[in-house]
Amino acid sequence: MSKALVHVFFARRAASKVPNVTDVGLKPRHIKKVAVIGGGLMGSGIATSLILSNISAATENNPLKQSVFSEIEKACPPHCISATNTSTIDLNIVGEKTSSQDRIIGAHFFSPAHIMPLLEIVRTEKTSPRVILDLLTVGKAITKVPVVVGNCTGFAVNHTFFPYGQGAHILANLGVDIFRIDKVISNFGMPMGPFQLQDLAGYGVGIAAGKVLGTAFPERTFSSPLVDLLVKGGRNGKTNGRGYYIYEKGSKPKPDPAVVAIVEESRRLTNIMPNGKPISVSDQEIVEMILFPVVNEACRVMDEGVIVRASDLDIASVLWMGFPSYRVHLFRPLKPRSCL
Incomplete structure (x- = not known):
């Protein structure tokens, strides 16, 4: 039991360390304004989470994500990050009608968004390290535990x-x-x-x-x-x-x-x-x-290189699924191709 709890303690801290992002000397920008497009259960929860952390938020009706991102690009300055809360849509498809795919990233909150601590940050091959670092910083500012993953069906x-x-x-x-x-x-x-x-x-x-x-x-x-x-x-x-x-x-x-x-x-x-x-x-x-x-399935996710480390899935299992911290964890001993 004690070993499992120690593992969770260190895994939670390791989750925000991303190779070629947090170790290359970049400094995160000071983000104080966020626009939330969509006022449903998830959108309102995200807005609540941001407001409670003193970050401005605006909610509107949510058209299709592709057209939204295209319109955002026209209206926002070039340093604006375009993040989507989708849990299944390919981010490359979301951003294919824009010319700034390096600024497109997934910010997958879990419902209820203002309560659940996990934040899945989804990067594409074109997402810039600075954008990833900025979103990591925003995640911590709103008291979330961010885990960085790759872009695939369902993400990690x-x-x-x-x-x-x-x-x-x-x-x-x-x-x-x-x-x-x-x-x-x-x-x-x-x-x-x-x-x-x-x-x-x-x-x-x-x-x-x-x-x-x-x-x-x-x-x-x-x-x-x-x-x-x-x-x-x-x-x-x-x-x-x-x-x-x-x-x-x-x-x-x-x-x-x-x-x-x-x-x-x-x-x-x-x-x-x-x-x-x-x-x-x-x-x-x-x-x-x-x-x-x-x-x-975790073995397949590891084989596909979707996650940085197996312990990131342990953190997801605890913070989202509620997997008991005191048990030996699902993914702690896993290496690629070690399926049951």
Whole structure:
């Protein structure tokens, strides 16, 4: 336990040290004004985070990112950094209609943006070291822990962790009770199980991200109709008080018995239960079926050179997923091609 906590302590500090960026003598600029384009849940959270740190913020309606960046380039001075909060869109595509791709960078906040401490900074091959350093500095100024990653589908964090939800949905469609899955993962040390986490995040972004990741990685993507069935039934998680759980003001989330019929319909549609019967699994097997694919995906992320160091994924697992700091970490011992 103590070794794991020490590892997290030093990994958190190492995350902001980026080769050829923080070690080449550059000094960050003093950024005091930020414009936030988009006033939804994520945009308002980012604006709140900036305001609480005494950095000016402006929110507007959000058109398509390409046209926005093209208009930003026309309106802003040449030293302006163009950062996008997208979690799946290729940054090269976002900036292809601009002539200043060295100033385009990803600033991927995690919802709720004014509370979650992780900030995924996404660089392209054309992003300048100064822009990366400036965004690292802004991240620290607004009390975030920045992790610098490369540009790929899902970037480092969503790319690594998308199998987490996939494993849960496979188990559910194989006949394992969803509330048991959540309880087992919570008992392991996570703040909540994968289905309650989906409720908290809302289904819209998850559906959109799932389509992008499914297109990019079809050979290792499981297509579950469960979330679509929930949405069809008027459920959208915590945002409207009804998801896998029932959410009432002043009380803890309660498992919704009515969801059982929706899960059964999903099982009927996927038809993957052996001989039509639920599988029998231990609690340990549930943990392994959900977490081991995440470790394998982390190996792929490392092989592709998306991250600077494996400990950056440990920090992401703690600060975003809530992976317990006291456990031996998912990625601490990993080297490229060390998949399970």
